[in-house]
Amino acid sequence: MMIIGAYSHIEYAFRHLIKNLAVDSYGANIIFFNYLKLIFPQHKNLENLFFEAASIDLNLITEKQKINDLYIQKKLSQEEINIVEKIITDLEFRKFLEESICKKLFKFDNDKYSPIAHIQKIESPISILHGKNDPIFSFEDSKKLYKQLENRNTKTSLSLSSLVTHDGISAKRFLSDVVGIFPVINAFFHFLYYLEN
Numbered sequence: 001m002m003i004i005g006a007y008s009h010i011e012y013a014f015r016h017l018i019k020n021l022a023v024d025s026y027g028a029n030i031i032f033f034n035y036l037k038l039i040f041p042q043h044k045n046l047e048n049l050f051f052e053a054a055s056i057d058l059n060l061i062t063e064k065q066k067i068n069d070l071y072i073q074k075k076l077s078q079e080e081i082n083i084v085e086k087i088i089t090d091l092e093f094r095k096f097l098e099e100s101i102c103k104k105l106f107k108f109d110n111d112k113y114s115p116i117a118h119i120q121k122i123e124s125p126i127s128i129l130h131g132k133n134d135p136i137f138s139f140e141d142s143k144k145l146y147k148q149l150e151n152r153n154t155k156t157s158l159s160l161s162s163l164v165t166h167d168g169i170s171a172k173r174f175l176s177d178v179v180g181i182f183p184v185i186n187a188f189f190h191f192l193y194y195l196e197n
Helices: 010-019 026-038 044-055 064-069 078-089 091-105 115-121 139-151 171-176 178-196
Strands: 002-004 126-131 156-161
Touching: 002 178, 010 026, 010 091, 010 139, 026 044, 026 091, 044 078, 078 091, 115 139, 126 139, 126 178, 139 156, 156 178
Parallel strands: 002 126, 126 156
Antiparallel strands: none
């Protein structure tokens, strides 16, 4: 089995996505689309705004001027506009949302949705490849999975590459970081080796 860019624990992945809003907002837009209603149930237009932002992969922080182009923006109440503005500009407010969403969403059993909790079910060898520059899921998650698999004596390999992002291998980065291809080759070598043995 080969895993590319995995997360190990759902709550930690959620927190990482919200923290990385400025770097890559797609994941945070999806979280806000699905879960802001837990905090602001009366503001349905917020859900639509984040859905629209996610559907066009709009980074609300770095592309703030494009918010006015969103269809739903014209329907936002002043209070909803203020909430969006705080999400964009106020790190403490985003931390508050992160905590509030996680408390409501994960107050029961978040482990059942986390791959690391089901690691004992894995019987086949695993090759893990993760990008050091992945803005969606931290490569620390793949390290945690690797460590747990290793502790269970599961045949496993971990390769971290500076060439790999969440979108794949960066061709632009490849030209300046040829050495980054070696971990990618290593991951596929182990995967093919595990298939043969």
